[in-house]
Amino acid sequence: MQTHPQILIADDDLEDVFIMEMMCKELSFSEHIHFVQDGVTALEYLDALIEKPLPALIVLDLNMPRLTGTQTLELLKKHTRYHSIRVIIYSTFLNEIQKQQCINLGAEAFVIKPDTYEEGLEIMQQFHDCSLGNYPFPIAS
Numbered sequence: 001m002q003t004h005p006q007i008l009i010a011d012d013d014l015e016d017v018f019i020m021e022m023m024c025k026e027l028s029f030s031e032h033i034h035f036v037q038d039g040v041t042a043l044e045y046l047d048a049l050i051e052k053p054l055p056a057l058i059v060l061d062l063n064m065p066r067l068t069g070t071q072t073l074e075l076l077k078k079h080t081r082y083h084s085i086r087v088i089i090y091s092t093f094l095n096e097i098q099k100q101q102c103i104n105l106g107a108e109a110f111v112i113k114p115d116t117y118e119e120g121l122e123i124m125q126q127f128h129d130c131s132l133g134n135y136p137f138p139i140a141s
Helices: 014-026 039-048 069-078 096-105 117-131
Strands: 007-010 033-036 057-060 086-091 109-112
Touching: 007 039, 007 117, 014 033, 014 117, 033 039, 039 057, 039 069, 057 069, 057 117, 069 086, 069 096, 086 117, 109 117
Parallel strands: 007 033, 007 057, 057 086, 086 109
Antiparallel strands: none
């Protein structure tokens, strides 16, 4: 098992991405995180990894342009090469209908974006732990 498997994060909020990048640097695993701005770019990135290992974890913002997190999740879980990658939905808000839809599509967990930098550091560490095969988040059910 790799010590630092790659994590792919799709989020269109550039401020959120900047803050997450700072957190990853602070936690010393920024070289193992790749950020994209939407679901289309996430799928293109994965398609380009022909001879490279796939990420161990994909984190999807729910509300993105071009392909929403839900649409991206659905495409990932239908694709034979990507269906086994762990996916977490990461958003500022998630209602019960959206949550149930994501559960049905195969999301492993739901994480609400943090209010503080300290909470964000904890979440980024949990993403990293999750990519290593640990289960710091409640499994969706």
